[in-house]
Amino acid sequence: MSRKSFLPERFAHKYEIDPRFSKSAVYFSCEFAIDQSFKIYSGGLGFLAGSHMRSAADLRQNMAGIGILWTYGYYNQVRGEDREMAVQFRKKVYSFLQDTGIRYTVPVHGHPVWVKVMFLAGEIFGTVPMFFLTTDIEENDDLSRAITHRLYDNDPLRRIAQYIILGVGGARLLEELGVDPEIWHLNEAHGLSAAFHLYKTHGNLDDVKKRLIFTTHTPEEAGNEKHNFQLLRDFTFFSGLDEHTIRKITGIEGEIFNHSLAALRLAKKANGVSKLHGEVSREMWKDAPDICEITHITNAQNKKYWVDHGMENARKENDIEMLCNRKRELKERLFRVVADQTGKLFRPDVLTIVWARRFAGYKRPDLITKEMRLFREILNNNERPVQIIWAGKPYPFDYSAIDTFDHLIRITKDYPNATVLTGYELELSRFLKNGSDVWLNNPVVTREASGTSGMTAAMNGSVNLSTYDGWICEFAKDGENSFIIPPLDPELDHAERDRQDMLGFYTILKERILPLYYDTPDEWNRIVLNSMNDVSPEFDSDRMAAEYYEKMYR
Structure with a gap:
């Protein structure tokens, strides 16, 4: 067992951390394609994240992953009576996940939602240690249980709740573990709510920026998620911060909150996922003031x-x-x-x-x-x-x-x-x-x-x-x-x-x-x-x- 893992002993990396990669990092992603049997992914974003977690383990990096345990996954793709595509939602059960015993509440729309944490040991599929959050437990009412039912739920309000569970829920998990990683890596802006929890905890923007890294996969401005500002406030997306503070640290005015733009202002550095995408991203955001540097790291597969x-x-x-x-x-x-x-x-x-x-x-x-x-x-x-x-x-x-x-x-x-x-x-x-x-x-x-x-x-x-x-x-x-x-x-x-x-x-x-x-x-x-x-x-x-x-x- 590594003596240098940033995680508590029972979740620690089972390898000696390579000194080149000793900085502690946690990787937030809505989806991970790790194994055929673990159906919590939809497509390329998950394939990329799964390969990243495998390579991070192969290189003996001091990293952990945080995701959502989607009860019904994305969906089962089958055929209808006339051979056409049909959609099925089937509950998934995974014996290889360990119940950590960790439970805590996260406020969603001012309502305390219980979160249960499951653990995937790295040796199961050759990844870094990984944690998966679920609200589908008896302590919650039906509405709260449904938050983590379906990856990319078609209900836009439930999607906001999902982003809160990933971001704030992931941040709360780190507090429960008693760790504060040096790097918080957001794979897309889905986990952005973690940044506001960080700000509320530390009280200044520098402490957020020195931790936060943002990877964008969306080459079109229209494809970057937006919501009504007041709606997000009502959902407790901003961890209870007052409006003046939120607007000051994100630079966002008006009633439309752009998640990617906020991430670019709260992160110390961002990247596109190919050389061309880096160029497209810099062009796309060139008129937005006060954003971080956008470089590129080309995606790859394990x-x-x-x-x-x-x-x-x-x-x-x-x-x-x-x-x-x-x-x-x-x-x-x-x-x-x-x-x-x-x-x-x-x-x-x-x-x-x-x-x-x-x-x-x-x-x-x-x-x-x-x-x-x-x-x-x-x-x-x-x-x-x-x-x-x-x-x-x-x-x-x-x-x-x-x-x-x-x-x-x-x-x-x-x-x-x-x-x-x-x-x-x-x-x-x-x-x-x-x-x-x-x-x-x-x-x-x-x-x-x-x-x-x-x-x-x-x-x-x-x-x-x-x-x-x-x-x-x-x-x-x-x-x-x-x-x-x-x-x-x-x-x-x-x-x-x-x-x-x-x-x-x-x-x-x-x-x-x-x-x-x-x-x-x-x-x-x-x-x-x-x-x-x-x-x-x-x-x-x-x-x-x-x-x-x-x-x-x-």
Whole structure:
């Protein structure tokens, strides 16, 4: 057991802290994708946070995580009677969590809400020690119990309560543990209420700023959460601070409270999650006075968790035959899932394209279907066949995104080589990355802050085909380790932009990728190996976790 862990002995790190990472830090996040069995995540933000917690442990950092124990998780994605997407909420039970015996109240809308703390020991899933807060206990009334039922609840008032439990509840946990970490790292602004608790405790802004670090993942001003100022006061979001003090320390005037802007004024330093996103964030906030420095630390994923060992061994030995044999095995494994879900029998010798991530409008999941003539043409090409798989979770109450998901199900229904999978969580994500040949990523440029799914695809021999956005700008060598849809004039109207990006996809697929894959497989496999070699260590989260200490925490 580490003698230098900042946590009390019964929760302490089970490793000796590396002196390079001895500064104590706690990481607040609404979601963590740690293991398939622990369903408290929705998408990329959780995947990133889970990888961070794993790498922090691998590097023996003096860090702990604080999150919410969501009773019903995000949601279970299943199929309805006509194969369309359906949403299920099922209560989750986890035997691997320990009841700490710690309970305390947090004021929400002036009402004391009981919080129970569960502990995840680091050795369970290879993370740092982690604490999860729940209000779903007998001491609370039904309304209070429901606060921690659903991740990103569709009730906006309940969402405010959730942010209070994460922020103030997390701060209260640290008090109960008798610790005051040197760094309080907010992964997005969901835990911002912790800053006001800190101010109330210490009585001055300097003590808040010297602790607080803010990571923003949202590249659009409109995407940063806002609420009515008085509503937040009524909810006790500001820990009972008077209005004059709140406005003085946040610099926010008027009736609209912008959470991200407040975080930028209360933190000592903030970061975007790719080089491009850092630039976009600085431009977005350039007219806001008194904000902290915004730098960037590019997101990454934990290679030790994500990489297939057979593919990795082939990479290390530069063994093309081993690489191809293992990729075929992984494709066959993925295609058993396809057959089980859809009754379609995919073939391992056919180029397989996967689009899989959170369903959101700017990610354009249906982009390549906008011109059905071109879409049918590639699906009906028997000389150079193609298989296409979609997967991902729309927000359960985003009916436009769900309609897009169902539209893809309908238009692929009669094609034996195109399909949509449900249940997109960690394990299906792994199968898709392992079993795909091409990882398609086509967001509207500058709207994807980072987009980490392509990193883990590359680690497993899937070649990125992407618009020039997010992390790709730091990785891609077009035609060498990936394929890039050419950047467009940003002044194009939305319809023409989408049309040009769609045509860029078809041009690259038909003129470059398909000839390489079928006619010159040695050259294709060279690109696969280049991709696998180039993606790490730069996009392994060990680099990222170390960089937070080096650039942000110091």
